[in-house]
Amino acid sequence: MQNSQKLIHTFGALAELGSEVAQKQNFQEMMRTSLHLLLGSLAIMRGGIARFSRFGHELNMLVVRGFSEEFPLSLSLCYEDERQFLVNGLYPIEVSQAKVLPFFQIYDQSFEKRRIELLIPLVIRDEIVGVVMLGEKANGEPYNNYDKDIICAMARHVGVAIAQRNLMAELERRAEENRRLYDDLKTTYADTVKAFATAIDCKDKYTEGHSVRVGKYSEIIAEELGWDEPEVEGAAVAGYLHDVGKLTVERNIINAPYRINAKESAELSKHPSIGYEILLPIHHPYADVPLAAKYHHERLDGRGYPDGLIDREIPYIAKIVNLADSFDAMTTDRPYKRRRPATEVIDDLSRNAGRQFSTDLVSAFMRGMLKELHGESKNKRFRKLLGRDYMETEGLAPLIAGALNDIAPTTHLTATHDH
Ligand SMILES: [Fe+2]
Numbered sequence: 001m002q003n004s005q006k007l008i009h010t011f012g013a014l015a016e017l018g019s020e021v022a023q024k025q026n027f028q029e030m031m032r033t034s035l036h037l038l039l040g041s042l043a044i045m046r047g048g049i050a051r052f053s054r055f056g057h058e059l060n061m062l063v064v065r066g067f068s069e070e071f072p073l074s075l076s077l078c079y080e081d082e083r084q085f086l087v088n089g090l091y092p093i094e095v096s097q098a099k100v101l102p103f104f105q106i107y108d109q110s111f112e113k114r115r116i117e118l119l120i121p122l123v124i125r126d127e128i129v130g131v132v133m134l135g136e137k138a139n140g141e142p143y144n145n146y147d148k149d150i151i152c153a154m155a156r157h158v159g160v161a162i163a164q165r166n167l168m169a170e171l172e173r174r175a176e177e178n179r180r181l182y183d184d185l186k187t188t189y190a191d192t193v194k195a196f197a198t199a200i201d202c203k204d205k206y207t208e209g210h211s212v213r214v215g216k217y218s219e220i221i222a223e224e225l226g227w228d229e230p231e232v233e234g235a236a237v238a239g240y241l242h243d244v245g246k247l248t249v250e251r252n253i254i255n256a257p258y259r260i261n262a263k264e265s266a267e268l269s270k271h272p273s274i275g276y277e278i279l280l281p282i283h284h285p286y287a288d289v290p291l292a293a294k295y296h297h298e299r300l301d302g303r304g305y306p307d308g309l310i311d312r313e314i315p316y317i318a319k320i321v322n323l324a325d326s327f328d329a330m331t332t333d334r335p336y337k338r339r340r341p342a343t344e345v346i347d348d349l350s351r352n353a354g355r356q357f358s359t360d361l362v363s364a365f366m367r368g369m370l371k372e373l374h375g376e377s378k379n380k381r382f383r384k385l386l387g388r389d390y391m392e393t394e395g396l397a398p399l400i401a402g403a404l405n406d407i408a409p410t411t412h413l414t415a416t417h418d419h
């Protein structure tokens, strides 16, 4: 997804800029050291560094030395002051000569009391980022041009550090904003998928909620396989959308209250390919969604459709959706057929493991069921999807446990271990 790439990029940039990003402490420390050096190198009695907030139009003191406690920590600037600071650039202003500016009129008293003689606007790339204020020199002499050159060089260093700090804060803010946008986008996508699933299910009045249930079963299987969260989400989405192609199949075929004839059946069996065509142009965060739609009626033994693929040719996600889809078909009432008893469904799954269904998927699915029956899973998803009575069919748990035992040793991996 474009947004996630942007996000990764932004975080990459942040990481590169290293320790200065995360550690506010370092910035304060750096300001303190800079002021210390500046004052020390010219034997200046007092001084301070303030950072300019362009939102509040004020200067906020970062560090001070030798100022008394009553010195204001925040000094406001008006438009005229800002304009003059910009015109002046990064060069010392003699406070005694600058009384025309509102800033120096307002803070006249404060400056006079601390004998502040110079104010250096920190203008970096045509922006004010702060100011340095300096009191008188220890020997009482006025500042000469040589002093001012040194002050300029050091003040520039301070200004660049503040500008960099501002940039970091801006980057952090944007990364945060990007993250929020990405989360919003993800939610929108998930909502859209669910709305789509509901739309698909509306068309098929006999199998109400089918897509949603297939989405949930697919999610359970992916979870049981130990997949990561994004992959589990992808499996759920593939389930939700697997029958999207049915949107173009005639309503009376889908809703036929009898077993459909060959012609109608041919029409209906186009839905996987149509679904694929519908889903392909959509930019999914999960790669296999269109493939799941296309191949969810394929079988391991090659007797499925549309392409009669065999085991290894069928995308894994399609095998998951196929199992979820078949399970839902067996466990819900159809117009011409009642749902089958739970024990029969388990028998069917184990008999068809390796023929229609992938054995490891059947195991994963049964494991999920068994965990819930044993009270080992947090939520009662199967009970919600199948109904309480159905899940509490007598003898179901031992039957599943037995089935799991029966099918497990036939998996390929176990078989090679035996030799
Ligand atoms: Fe289907």
Ligand SMILES: [Fe+2]
Pocket: 210, 214, 242, 243, 325
């Ligand atoms: Fe389906």
